[in-house]
Amino acid sequence: MKYEAVVEVLLKDGVSDPEGVAILDAVVSLGYGSVSKVASGKLFRLLLQAEDENSAADVVSEIAERLLSNPVLEDFRVRDLVSSNS
Amino acid sequence: MSKVGIVVFPGTNCEHDVARALANLGVQSELVWHGDSDLSSYSGVIIPGGFAHGDYLRPGAIARFSKIMSEIISCANSGVPVLGICNGFQVLTEAGLLPGALQKNSGLRFICQPEALEVVTTRSITTSQLSPGDRITLPINHFEGNYTCDSQTLNLLIDNDQIVMRYIDNPNGSIDNIAAISNKGGNVVGMMPHPERASSALLGNSDGLKVLASFAASLVVGAL
Known part of the structure; x- marks a missing residue:
């Protein structure tokens, strides 16, 4: 089966x-003073x-852990794992 | 005659500066491509600065899986001197040869300037020719040089005498002002400052030669 997975990598708090x-500064200067935080991250x-589906999820998690994220700095989340026709 | 292997990834850009600085000290070196897998003819390894694999993903993240790395890891584990400078430091942390990680500088700036450093220990391949408390000035040139680790790791670094150099005026937010650390054995060192860029009195600063001369001294088997 073919699967498509989206992995989100975000910096840990702190x-x-x-x-x-920098993005937050721009957001606020555009007049959106209600925004207090912007976190940048990566999406794969x-x-x-x-x-x-289970073995697909296992492989993707393993890749995310070994390569896509650095556990000292980042957290990852595998989301939207779906079977794919493409 | 001992010879140093200088590892070159696609995007490495300080390899010739390192080779020139070593040559000034009478130390032979050769460039080694990251796709090679034999370091047996070298008595020491340097991973120079640059942007290995374009720094894609994170600095060092892809370089860490280059073919040469398994050889570097076995060298490191058998006591061979391994020095990572700037991007090389980032590669060594990604590879797990050194603890912690280099996060983006605090503040929003890439920093390129001379930085005053204090030598913390001589128990490393980069400081045997210096003394604790010595002050030297070396250039830094990085965006991700802000060293971080959890508090347990920091305590271990302090207790095991693994902090090699500290910044006098912390430029990038590094925890405990850390500029350079070693592994437990002292034979693997990662440093953000560039000793090779301060290796000529004619160009205004030769403090880096003391660091590289220490590295050269460590090439003699059993020197550490």
Whole structure:
């Protein structure tokens, strides 16, 4: 089966996020004073072959843990794992 | 004659500066491509600065899986001197040879300037020719140089004498002003400042030669 997974990687709380801060400055200067935080992160879309949804989820988690994120700085979340026709 | 292997990834850009600085000290070196897998002819390894694999994903994240890295890891574990400078430091943390990680500088700036440093210990391959408390000035040139680790790791670094150099005026937010650390054995060192860029009195600063001369001294088997 073919699956598509989206992996979201965000910096842990307290990790320096100058991109988020710069975007927040821009958001506030556009007049959206109600916004108090912007966190920047990364999003990866993976297409893969797997026996079933569980093994697809296992492989994607393993890749996210070994390569896509650094556990000292970042948290990851596998989301939107769906079978794919593409 | 001992020879140093200088590892080159796509995007590395300080390899020739390192080779030139070593040559000034009479130390032979050769460039080693990251796709190679033999370091047996070298008595020490340097991972120089730059942007290995474009720094895509995170600095060092992709370099860490280059073919040469398993060889570097076995060198490191058998006591061979391994020095990571700037991007090389980031590669060593990603590879798990050094604890912690380099996060983005506090503040919003890429920093490129000379920085005053204090030598903390001589029990490392980069400081054996210096003394604790010595002050040297080396250039830094980075966006992700803000060293961080959890408090347990920091305590271990302090207790095991693994903090090699500290910034006098912390430029990037690094925890405990850390500029350079070593592994427990002292044979693997990661440092954000660039010793090779301060290796000529004619160009205004040769403090880096003391660091590289220490590294050269460590190439002699059993020197550490």
